[in-house]
Amino acid sequence: MVCASLHLPKSLLSPYQPVNKQYTYAVSIFFTIPAMKMGIWIRKAREAAGLTQTELGDAVGTSKGNVSAWELGRHSASFDRLRAIARATGYALPDSEAGLENVVPADIGARQIPLINYVQACQVAETLAAYAVGTATATEYLLPDRDLSTNAFALEIKGSSMQPEFREGDRVIIDPAVEPHPGDYVVAKNGKNEATFKKYRPRGLNDDGEAVFELVPLNEDYPSLRSDREPITIIGTMVEHRRYRAR
Structure with missing residues (x-):
């Protein structure tokens, strides 16, 4: 099983920087969520917002190929990228793997x-x-x-x-x-x-x-x-x- 890999900002890795505990806790959750399940969440969020893979990629600063790979579970988006997807689509990020079973879109309209x-x-x-x-x-x-x-x-x-x-x-x-x-x-x-x-x-x-x-x-x-x-x-x-x- 491939699990989501996270690319942490340098500020979280440096011992000389203050630790944002809320952000670190949120990031840690995504280490436990399989990439395939996160891919399903990305696809559902994109489709609910009426976006193509190209349009979602443009909105979060990446390519259509990356969006396709995320949705297929071939590799994982960073936590910051997932937050950008949530903002672009109106979908709330799940707070656990179980939260992926009943993902409900925000009132986008x-x-x-x-x-x-x-x-x-x-x-x-x-x-x-x-x-x-x-x-x-x-x-x-x-x-x-x-x-x-x-x-x-x-x-x-x-x-x-x-x-x-x-x-x-x-x-x-x-x-x-x-x-x-x-x-x-x-x-x-x-x-x-x-x-x-x-x-x-x-x-x-x-x-x-x-x-x-x-x-x-x-x-x-x-x-x-x-x-x-x-x-x-x-x-x-x-x-x-x-x-x-x-x-």
Whole structure:
């Protein structure tokens, strides 16, 4: 019988690092679960989420071949990879081998976040209700790691204005219900009725007592935007950033 093999982070192996007892206990459980049974859990989780092996691989940063090998029990995913699968599919990780017999999916539909384009993002500022979960015009949905407002949405990064932290093709989840704090990343509508993704930086109050803020690109080759120089409407604040392995 082949049992799951775990690839522990260096922080758990080093005697000079504090031990995360809860994480270590969770990892130890998976030493007792056969790879074949974990493979069945991965397949059930993937199918319940409506994902292909390629799509699940993209979501957790690996190849279709690896996903297929996990499902067939040929080799095992690391514990961190299993946690990523749980987040991507909405399936709870089993707490023991017995827990694999009655795996129940989370309510995936209630947590789906629509991936929309930048034109639609501008419309969010005008009609938030149009982008409630399940009603947005979207061809793809993401599963967030936390509970978000019904108006949360996702965008795919375009261009290089936010490099090196954000690369083209990265995806960000935005929640209009979250107020930005200094240093947060936000999506905003500028004076040209275009959506833009930038770093939020307050600049105090103007003579009329109105808050002034600046939207700053991380790439110095691009200009900043100021709310006292052109009309800017904050649409929402980034609550999650996802980077996918380049194909």
